Amino acid sequence: MSADTRFRVLYRLLADSPEDARQRALGIALEQTVEIPGDIVPAGYISDEIVGQVETISHVAGKAYETVISFSPDSAGDEVIQLINVIFGNSSIQQNIRVTGFDPGPVIRDRFKGPRFGIKGVRARSGRARGGLISPVIKPQGSSVKQLADIAYRCTLGGADIIKDDHGLANQKMAPFAERVKAVSAAVADANAKTGGSALYFVNVTGHTGWPLDEAYQAKEAGAGGVLLMPGLMGFGVVQALARDPSFDLPIMTHPSFTGPYVLTPETGVSHALMYGMFQRLAGSDISVFPNVGGRFGFSVEECLSIASACRDMDGIGRPMMPSPGGGMSVERASDMVSMYGEDVVFLLGGSLLRAGDAIGDAVRAMRDAVDGLTAD
Amino acid sequence: MSADTRFRVLYRLLADSPEDARQRALGIALEQTVEIPGDIVPAGYISDEIVGQVETISHVAGKAYETVISFSPDSAGDEVIQLINVIFGNSSIQQNIRVTGFDPGPVIRDRFKGPRFGIKGVRARSGRARGGLISPVIKPQGSSVKQLADIAYRCTLGGADIIKDDHGLANQKMAPFAERVKAVSAAVADANAKTGGSALYFVNVTGHTGWPLDEAYQAKEAGAGGVLLMPGLMGFGVVQALARDPSFDLPIMTHPSFTGPYVLTPETGVSHALMYGMFQRLAGSDISVFPNVGGRFGFSVEECLSIASACRDMDGIGRPMMPSPGGGMSVERASDMVSMYGEDVVFLLGGSLLRAGDAIGDAVRAMRDAVDGLTAD
Structure with a gap:
């Protein structure tokens, strides 16, 4: 390929013959751009530049x-x-086409700056210079707001390092958004004042006011350290x-809710690395949550590592970002997890942490110690 | 079931045994709500009300x-x-679970008013009291903006009845959003003045300014008759x-871009009727575009009819809305299509219409006549 300005997409497809494969590829090239039959594409700029080129x-x-x-x-x-939309908008509705790679090329790379913070920025904000970050949910x-704030305080x-809202906390009457954000932010600030630390509270933002940006700003005003967004539900x-x-x-953390159908079947959708790595980074997320191997979801070691690699690839778009495997983490498994993911990772600690009750802080401490003990000097 | 306030979701799942099925169902009930193990769910309001009930x-x-x-x-x-998020957020990432039904119950039905216009409202705005609506793209x-405006004028x-932006028109330099919306709105208004009609121009809104609502208002100011949104990409x-x-x-028209993986495999995602019917109507779309049988996509007659039925179901959420099959429509097929979809439908006319060149208006007229000739008096 010449050093041109175009971006490139790798598709895997099923076809009955080489000629059928060629027709399917040409179909994608048209479908994703002009969306008109090939024989009536206007000559010149549209046929030479706009139409996808196989x-x-x-x-x-x-x-x-x-x-x-x-x-x-x-x-x-x-x-x-x-x-x-160009990569896979309408072709996502065709059977047996899967996006498995994306090369942005120089122009897209220049236009899309990716994560604002990335790994270094998240470390700077959270005060965790080395080792895996710990993020209870x-x-x-x-x-109630009081109960959630109490858990955040203890953790x-x-x-x-990060206190993450459950992605199911929106603006329900049990813990309305504005009230929750203020109280939990204050609780985390109080605890930070005691520890001398700088744990960050990531607020789940869903857009109940009509526009998520407004809520993100509300969260910031109230003292949040970051926001949690769900691209599968919000784009x-x-x-x-x-x-x-x-x-x-x-900083922005992204959550995988409602994205499963994109990755679960091998012949449709997009690869794990694209959905939970490249697309997240392209959009500008700093921390990408995905279901960890060994948890309630069926992702394999290879799939999880492909995600972590896409998040951290030095040649990716903009700054490397933090992969954040959710589930499957425990003191017993800490050694395996640190071996698998290395240092630049945010370990989510999910529901089983609540088993500790009022001693939840001790459970977090035990995980902290387990991860820190495994961090090379 | 008692006349209670809860909403109900029907899931299809694969399991190895009745007991495995029971465990999977209980898993969904927890995953979609509290997302903690069943044995540590707090008693009272949370266990009695919040946790999903199988x-x-x-x-x-x-x-x-x-x-x-x-x-x-x-x-x-x-x-x-x-x-x-509650219906299928995290469970979408589990293998072999598909959402196949949704019953809103009285409270959700009251909170979600659905389409503002619906079938009657779209007919009123477009001046088409009877018969299928025709919507060239x-x-x-x-x-260029001039070329697009010219096509809109002729059509x-x-x-x-409706001039729809291609969903690939965003804010690219070839036809920037603000300029395109003004010019095409003016062209449609000019043609309406000649015909005495009230065709509506639906502007594709993607959010290049950071927030799609701003652009929707810009479109309205410029004289647009509706907006086109892509929930698969924007939520x-x-x-x-x-x-x-x-x-x-x-009125709002919704486009299926990037939604394919939700429906393409029978054991994951959601049913066609949910994705292109119920969810659209729940959110408040007035016209739902989906790939028609016989076009470039592989939807079956049954799948397309299930979508149309969900869009128009008198017992659905809020007002019945217009199904809008895209592709597969021609003068030759008009009779079949009208038989299949009836009157309350918006027929999208896609790329092959451009084959007519400057005579594109005649091609629209031929389709108009074909559909009108089939409309019962």
């Missing part, structure tokens, strides 16, 4: 083929929504808008 | 089971994002925010 088609095995199609940055503009839904005293545009907003200036 | 489990065939789980409206609050991406003269919250905003007052 660069390679190769046979993998059986009915499986891979094709690289290049697209013009002009198609995407500078919006992550439109970029993903405050829950369950249905608890912060126990050595948490990646919200992540991009906040990551680009110069006055927002808080 | 109401029935039945064996379908082989490994397939169906379960009805009820949830508290307190879990969802009044946000469509949080409601979908202006494209291709890469065209309006030809008898289009359903944007649809809800605009449908609820009393001062916005334009």
